[in-house]
Amino acid sequence: MMSKLLKNRYLILRRIVQITILALYFGANAYGWKVLVGNLSYSKFLQAIPLADPFTVLQMLAAGAVVGVDVLVGAVVIAVFYGLIGGRAFCSWVCPINMVTDLANWLRRKLKIDRDARRINISRRFRYWALGTLLVVSFVVGAAAYEFVNPIGFFVRGLLFSIGFGWTLILAIFLFDLLILKHGWCGYICPVGATYSLIGSKSLIRVEHNHLNCTNCGNCKEVCPEKQVLNPVIYRKSGFINGIECTNCGRCIEVCNDNALKFSIRSFLKNN
Amino acid sequence: MDKKRRSFLVVMAQAVAASAMGGSIVAAFVEENKDKPLTLRPPGALPEKDFIKTCIRCGLCAEACKNRDNPMIIDGEKMVTLKMGAPGDSVPIGTPYFIPRDVPCYMCDDIPCMNACPTGALTPDMCKNDEGKVAIDYAKMGVAVIDPKSCIAYWGLQCTACYRACPELDKAIRIEWKQNERTGKHAYRIPVVYEDYCTGCGMCEHACVTEKPAIKVFPRDVFLGKPGDRYVKGWDTKDQQRIKNASTKTTTETGRSKENPIEELNQGVKWNDE
Ligand code: SF4
Numbered sequence: 001m002m003s004k005l006l007k008n009r010y011l012i013l014r015r016i017v018q019i020t021i022l023a024l025y026f027g028a029n030a031y032g033w034k035v036l037v038g039n040l041s042y043s044k045f046l047q048a049i050p051l052a053d054p055f056t057v058l059q060m061l062a063a064g065a066v067v068g069v070d071v072l073v074g075a076v077v078i079a080v081f082y083g084l085i086g087g088r089a090f091c092s093w094v095c096p097i098n099m100v101t102d103l104a105n106w107l108r109r110k111l112k113i114d115r116d117a118r119r120i121n122i123s124r125r126f127r128y129w130a131l132g133t134l135l136v137v138s139f140v141v142g143a144a145a146y147e148f149v150n151p152i153g154f155f156v157r158g159l160l161f162s163i164g165f166g167w168t169l170i171l172a173i174f175l176f177d178l179l180i181l182k183h184g185w186c187g188y189i190c191p192v193g194a195t196y197s198l199i200g201s202k203s204l205i206r207v208e209h210n211h212l213n214c215t216n217c218g219n220c221k222e223v224c225p226e227k228q229v230l231n232p233v234i235y236r237k238s239g240f241i242n243g244i245e246c247t248n249c250g251r252c253i254e255v256c257n258d259n260a261l262k263f264s265i266r267s268f269l270k271n272n
Numbered sequence: 273m274d275k276k277r278r279s280f281l282v283v284m285a286q287a288v289a290a291s292a293m294g295g296s297i298v299a300a301f302v303e304e305n306k307d308k309p310l311t312l313r314p315p316g317a318l319p320e321k322d323f324i325k326t327c328i329r330c331g332l333c334a335e336a337c338k339n340r341d342n343p344m345i346i347d348g349e350k351m352v353t354l355k356m357g358a359p360g361d362s363v364p365i366g367t368p369y370f371i372p373r374d375v376p377c378y379m380c381d382d383i384p385c386m387n388a389c390p391t392g393a394l395t396p397d398m399c400k401n402d403e404g405k406v407a408i409d410y411a412k413m414g415v416a417v418i419d420p421k422s423c424i425a426y427w428g429l430q431c432t433a434c435y436r437a438c439p440e441l442d443k444a445i446r447i448e449w450k451q452n453e454r455t456g457k458h459a460y461r462i463p464v465v466y467e468d469y470c471t472g473c474g475m476c477e478h479a480c481v482t483e484k485p486a487i488k489v490f491p492r493d494v495f496l497g498k499p500g501d502r503y504v505k506g507w508d509t510k511d512q513q514r515i516k517n518a519s520t521k522t523t524t525e526t527g528r529s530k531e532n533p534i535e536e537l538n539q540g541v542k543w544n545d546e
Contacts, residue, residue: 029331032339042330042390050390056328065325070390123283126290133291137299141306143324148302148365153329157356157366160331164358 010250017093022159029160039156040094041147042074050074055131055195059144062135079199087200091186091193092225092249096155100170101186104177105225113179120181124228124245127194134191146191183225187245201244207252208264211238220252220261240266309494311363312370312472314354315377315411316386316399320493327393329366331356336388344378351375354385372474372489379408379439379473409440414472414489415496416445416465423486425462428452434487435463437479444469445476463487467496 005012025043027033037044042052052074060067082090092098108114137145147153151173154166173185186193216235221227229243230252253261306324314333317323334354344351353370357363368385370377383406386394396406416434420426438445445463452458463476465487474489501518505511523529 029335029338037335038330038332042328042332044332044390052328060325060328063325065322066392067326067328068390068392071328074390122290123287126287129287129291130294133295134298137295137302141299141302142321143302143306144328145298145302147329148305149298150366153366154359157329157331157358161334161356162358162361164360166359169359 007254010254014093014249015099018096018099021094022096022156025156026159039160040096040152041150042071049077051078053192054079054199055192056144056147058195059135059138059146062138063142063144064139065144082196082200083203085204087203087205087248088193088196088244088246089200089205089248090196091190092247095152095192097151097170097173097190098186100155100174101177101183101225104174105183108178108182109222114182117179122181122188124188124226126188127191127197130189131191131194150192152192186247187225193245193247197244204265205248205263206266207241207246207248207250208262208266209233209238209241210260210262211236213258213260215258215260217257219255219257223251223255225249225251240264242266306364308363309491311357311367312372312414312474312489312491314368314370314385314394315379315383315408315413315471316389316394316396317413318393318395318398320491323393324364324367326391327367328391329356330390331368332388332390333368333385333394336384340380340384341382342380351378353377370474372477373485376474376478377411377413377471378475379411379471381408383408383411409469409471411471411473412492414474415467415470415492416472416474416476416487416489417495418463418465418487421486422482422484423463424482425460428454428458428460430461431481432461432463433479433481434476437475439473439475440469440471444471467492 021036024033024036025039028035028037034047035045037047038051040053041056042050045051050070050073052071054075057067057071057075060071082088086093134146149169151166151169154163154169157163158166176184177186181188214234220234221230224230226243226245226247229241229246232243233239233241248263250263253263309320311320313320313323314337318326334352334356337354338350338352353375354368355361355370357365357367357369359365361369363369383396383399386396386399389395399408399411400406401410423431425431432447435442435445435447443466445465448462448464450460450462452460472489472492476487477485477489480487501515504515
C-alpha cells in the first residue's frame with residue numbers, strides 16, 4: 001500500500017494541487033473564501049497578488065483591448081513563475097483538462113486502443129500554429145478568440161456557475177484522446193499548453209536522466225504524454241530532459257524501476 | 273527544386289492550410305457568438321464592442337455579486353443577479369450578464385461587481401453623471417420599455433407594480449393620469465419610463481404582474497433611437513450644442529444625383545435614329 005502511494009507520489013500530489021485550486025475557486029464563489037478568487041484566466045491570490053493567463057492576455061492585446069494594470073502584472077507574475085521555476089507545469093499540475101485527458105489516456109492504455117486504432121498523423125507542432133493563428137484571429141475579430149471555445153474556461157466556469165452545453169466539448173476532448181489521437185488534445189492542439197511550453201523553455205526544474213542506471217525498459221516512453229522530449233536522452237546519454245514540451249508531470253520518474261530519472265535543477269544558462 | 277526543399281514547402285503549406293481552416297471556423301463562431309445585442313451587462317460596462325475585448329471572463333464581478341454585503345433573500349434563497357455566459361445561453365460565452373425577470377440588479381450602493389473588475393471592462397467611468405460623480409444611480413445597464421398592449425394599466429386596471437418597484441422612484445417611472453373614456457368616471461394611471469433616469473436594473477420587469485412582463489429592459493443601444501443632426505430642439509440650448517459639428521450641406525447626394533437628370537432618366541434607352 002505504502003509503496004503504491006510512493007510509486008504514484010507525483011500523480012497524487014498533482015491531483016491534490018489541481019483539486020485544491022478548483023476547490024479554492026469554488027469556495028471563493030460559493031462561500032466567499034478570499035484565498036484564490038476568480039478562475040484560470042484571471043484570479044486574485046490572497047486579495048493582493050494578481051494572476052493572469054498569459055495566452056489570454058496576449059489575445060486581448062492582439063484584439064486591441066486596453067487592459068488594466070492588474071491584468072498585465074498578473075500575466076507577468078505567471079510568466080515569471082513558470083519561466084523561472086515550473087516550466088510547463090501548468091499543464092500537468094494545474095489545468096483541470098489534464099484530469100480529463102489523463103483519464104482518457106489511461107483508459108486508452110487499459111483498453112489497448114493503440115493495438116488496433118488507425119494511425120493519424122499530425123505534427124506535434126500544430127499547437128504552435130494554433131497559437132499564432134488564434135492571435136491573428138483575435139486581431140481580426142477584435143476579441144480574445146480562443147476564450148470563446150477554451151475548454152479550461154468551460155470547465156472552471158462550469159464548476160462555479162453553469163456549464164451549459166460546454167460539457168460536450170469536454171466530452172469530445174475525452175473521446176478524441178481516447179479513440180482518435182493518443183495525448184491528442186494536450187500534445188498536439190492546445191494553444192495554452194503551447195504558450196506555457198514557450199514560456200517555460202528555460203525553467204530551472206527539469207527531469208534528469210541517469211544513463212548508467214537505465215535498463216532500456218521503455219516504461220518512461222510508454223507513459224510520457226510528450227514522448228518526443230525523452231527521445232534525445234533516453235537510451236542515449238545522461239542529462240536533462242530539455243524538450244520544452246515536458247510538463248514536469250513526473251510520470252516517467254514514477255514508472256522508472258531503476259532509479260534512472262529524478263527531478264533536478266538545471267543551470268539557467270547552460271542548457272544541460 | 274531539390275526534394276528536401278520541396279517537401280519542406282509542402283509541409284509548411286499544409287500547416288498554413290490547417291491553420292486557415294481551424295482559424296476560420298473559430299473566427300466564424302466568435303463572430304456569431306459575440307454578436308448578442310440583447311445581452312444585459314453589469315453596471316459600468318464599456319460599450320459592448322469594447323467590453324467583449326476587455327473582459328477576461330474571470331467572474332470576479334459575479335463572485336462579488338453573489339457574496340455582496342446585503343444580499344436580497346427571497347423565500348430563503350439568496351438572489352444572485354450576475355451569471356456567467358455558458359455555451360447555449362445566447363450571450364457571449366464566459367461573459368457576465370443578467371436576466372431581470374429571473375433576478376434583477378438590486379443596485380447596491382457600493383457597486384461591488386464594478387469595483388471587483390480587474391480589467392476595466394466594468395469601470396466607474398461608465399457609471400457617473402455629467403458632473404463626474406460616480407453612483408449606482410447613474411448606471412446605464414439598459415432601459416425599460418413598456419408594451420402598452422399587454423400592460424394592464426393601459427386597459428384601465430389599477431396596477432403600478434413597476435412604479436413601486438423602481439429604485440429611482442418617481443423619476444425613472446412616473447404615473448400619468450388620463451380619463452378613462454370607456455367608463456367615463458375612472459382614470460387610467462399609466463406608467464411612463466423616463467430614460468434619462470432609468471438605470472436598466474430591471475426591478476420593474478421582475479415585478480410586472482403579467483404572465484410575460486409588459487415592461488422589459490433592453491440594452492440602450494438596442495432600443496434608443498438617434499435624431500441625428502437634422503432635427504434639433506430650437507428651444508433648448510443644450511440640444512443645440514449637440515449639433516455643433518453638424519455638416520451644413522443641405523442637398524442629398526447619392527450615386528444617382530451625380531449625373532444630370534436627363535442622362536439618368538434616359539439611361540439604357542436606345543433612340544431609333546434611322
Ligand atoms: S470582473 Fe470584469 S473582467 Fe471579470 S468577468 Fe466581470 S466584467 Fe469580465
